[in-house]
Amino acid sequence: MPKQQKPVYTPRKQEIPSRGDSTSLFLQVIISIAVFIFAVTLSGVLSINSMLHNWNRSILGSLTVQIMPINDINKEKATAETLAYQERAIDFLKTVKGIAKVTVLPDSQLQKLIEPWLGDGVNIANLPMPRIIDIKLEPDAEIDFAQLSQDLAKASPQASVDNHKLWLSKLIQFADGIKALAMTVLILVTAITSGAIFYTTQMSMGLHKDIIEILHIMGAKDTYVAQQYAKRMARFGLSGGIVGLFFALPTIFFIASLAQQIEGGIISEANLSLNDWLIILSLPLWATAIATSTAYYTVKRTLQKML
Amino acid sequence: MITKPDNTIIIEMNNVGIRYDQGPEILSNIKLSLRKGSFHFLTGKSGAGKTSLLSMMYLAQKPSRGTVTVFNQNVNFAHRDSLAMLRRKIGVVFQDFRLLDHLSAFDNVALPLRVCGMEEREVRQRVSELLSWVELDRSMFATTATLSGGEKQRIAIARAVINRPELLLADEPTGNVDNDIAPKLMKLFVELNKLGTTVVIATHSEKLITDFKYPILHLQNKSLHIKYPADISTLRNLGGAYA
Numbered sequence: 180m181p182k183q184q185k186p187v188y189t190p191r192k193q194e195i196p197s198r199g200d201s202t203s204l205f206l207q208v209i210i211s212i213a214v215f216i217f218a219v220t221l222s223g224v225l226s227i228n229s230m231l232h233n234w235n236r237s238i239l240g241s242l243t244v245q246i247m248p249i250n251d252i253n254k255e256k257a258t259a260e261t262l263a264y265q266e267r268a269i270d271f272l273k274t275v276k277g278i279a280k281v282t283v284l285p286d287s288q289l290q291k292l293i294e295p296w297l298g299d300g301v302n303i304a305n306l307p308m309p310r311i312i313d314i315k316l317e318p319d320a321e322i323d324f325a326q327l328s329q330d331l332a333k334a335s336p337q338a339s340v341d342n343h344k345l346w347l348s349k350l351i352q353f354a355d356g357i358k359a360l361a362m363t364v365l366i367l368v369t370a371i372t373s374g375a376i377f378y379t380t381q382m383s384m385g386l387h388k389d390i391i392e393i394l395h396i397m398g399a400k401d402t403y404v405a406q407q408y409a410k411r412m413a414r415f416g417l418s419g420g421i422v423g424l425f426f427a428l429p430t431i432f433f434i435a436s437l438a439q440q441i442e443g444g445i446i447s448e449a450n451l452s453l454n455d456w457l458i459i460l461s462l463p464l465w466a467t468a469i470a471t472s473t474a475y476y477t478v479k480r481t482l483q484k485m486l
Numbered sequence: 487m488i489t490k491p492d493n494t495i496i497i498e499m500n501n502v503g504i505r506y507d508q509g510p511e512i513l514s515n516i517k518l519s520l521r522k523g524s525f526h527f528l529t530g531k532s533g534a535g536k537t538s539l540l541s542m543m544y545l546a547q548k549p550s551r552g553t554v555t556v557f558n559q560n561v562n563f564a565h566r567d568s569l570a571m572l573r574r575k576i577g578v579v580f581q582d583f584r585l586l587d588h589l590s591a592f593d594n595v596a597l598p599l600r601v602c603g604m605e606e607r608e609v610r611q612r613v614s615e616l617l618s619w620v621e622l623d624r625s626m627f628a629t630t631a632t633l634s635g636g637e638k639q640r641i642a643i644a645r646a647v648i649n650r651p652e653l654l655l656a657d658e659p660t661g662n663v664d665n666d667i668a669p670k671l672m673k674l675f676v677e678l679n680k681l682g683t684t685v686v687i688a689t690h691s692e693k694l695i696t697d698f699k700y701p702i703l704h705l706q707n708k709s710l711h712i713k714y715p716a717d718i719s720t721l722r723n724l725g726g727a728y729a
């Protein structure tokens with residue numbers, strides 16, 4: 180008698196099919212686009228954050244003193260007098276408690292600063308250029324800016340202190356505005372994606388109403404049906420998320436390379452940290468979590484209307 | 487072992503009416519009580535409301551008015567999860583089978599076990615045994631869309647009985663099969679009934695009704711009437727049914 184063969188079991192199929200369901204491809208595309216926009220915008224927000232952090236750090240620890248040049252027909256005399264004011268300012272600054280380092284900006288650096296406006300090859304000796312002294316403060320130094328300004332003016336009348344707050348506050352305001360805009364985009368993208376998942380899940384449930392009815396008649400709880408949709412959505416979320424990230428990464432690098440080309444060193448402060456990158460790279464997982472939970476609760480809510 | 491019918495009421499309906507949307511009532515003032523282990527035919531003209539009555543019995547529909555009590559639970563007030571647990575005690579054979587065409591015969595029959603969360607190893611064992619018994623072991627992994635009407639019928643019945651239901655409801659189970667298969671299916675239902683399953687079969691077949699002399703629940707003019715076969719002495723232990 181021939182030995183009966185043991186059946187070879189095929190992998191279990193999902194009772195609610197995603198094949199032939201037109202919402203499947205639509206959702207994957209939506210999630211890809213959402214993750215793409217999210218990743219690019221988020222990298223912008225994180226860059227602005229890092230830029231603000233770096234600005235604050237560098238500004239909090241530094242001051243700039245400007246020595247206005249003396250105007251005189253005799254250029255040599257004028258230069259000598261300006262330098263004398265500079266020396267008096269340096270001498271005074273070195274006595275101030277909390278100042279760690281006083282550095283005069285060399286001509287080469289001054290040249291570099293005016294290059295974006297006047298072009299290269301300009302001899303700054305021919306220009307009434309102020310002398311600039313960079314001051315590094317000790318950590319946790321408590322400087323009374325108004326007092327320092329007053330004392331410095333007494334010690335060296337051509338000198339004035341700039342603690343960068345004025346221009347920085349405008350930049351911070353601008354950066355905060357951009358950040359708020361970007362956050363709005365992120366919230367909208369999340370809301371639109373969740374909405375798309377909500378409606379396509381409902382559409383798919385309508386499409387598979389017969390199957391869901393059968394599952395119920397067989398004794399399936401709402402959770403069972405919701406889990407089927409959640410599993411499917413987890414697949415879409417992950418695959419859509421990976422595709423979105425795949426296209427977002429080169430875009431982020433491209434934008435970063437454009438930003439690096441901006442002179443003045445302002446934007447180059449916007450570097451993404453390892454943590455920032457981990458957040459961006461984890462976006463497909465976040466997309467999966469949002470897609471899965473949205474689908475799960477949509478199904479549970481929709482089924483409440485059925486017996 | 488034959489289980490004797492007892493006095494446990496499986497389904498009870500009181501003053502039940504059913505209507506769809508704002509339309510007229512399809513069924514009115516239905517009063518019904520089915521005891522455990524009973525066997526009934528459900529008859530009536532097309533459109534008389536047989537499917538509606540059955541769908542209330544397998545809890546796919548709530549009455550528009552009146553009360554339906556299934557396994558001692560009032561359907562109107564039962565929680566959704568409780569209804570799901572009740573449905574697991576009920577096997578249903580649909581006239582049009584209602585199989586999931588993208589799934590194999592195996593997966594279709596396994597459905598009631600899987601929704602209960604049964605271990606896959608046990609699912610395989612029980613489904614394989616049952617499919618062998620209904621002589622479908624060779625078509626076990628074929629999608630149901632590729633099978634013949636008779637094979638689909640057997641899958642539908644296997645799916646209805648795989649979970650050893652306490653109540654078996656069948657809507658025209660012999661309507662789509664050859665004349666020689668119908669008695670075999672009826673024999674299966676009779677055997678299940680002998681083992682204690684309460685059975686209700688909706689049918690148009692005069693032959694079935696005369697061959698198997700079980701009491702008849704007859705729907706006419708929106709109401710339910712009970713008819714006993716002329717030769718009551720041939721009835722086996724039916725349990726009681728009154729309408």
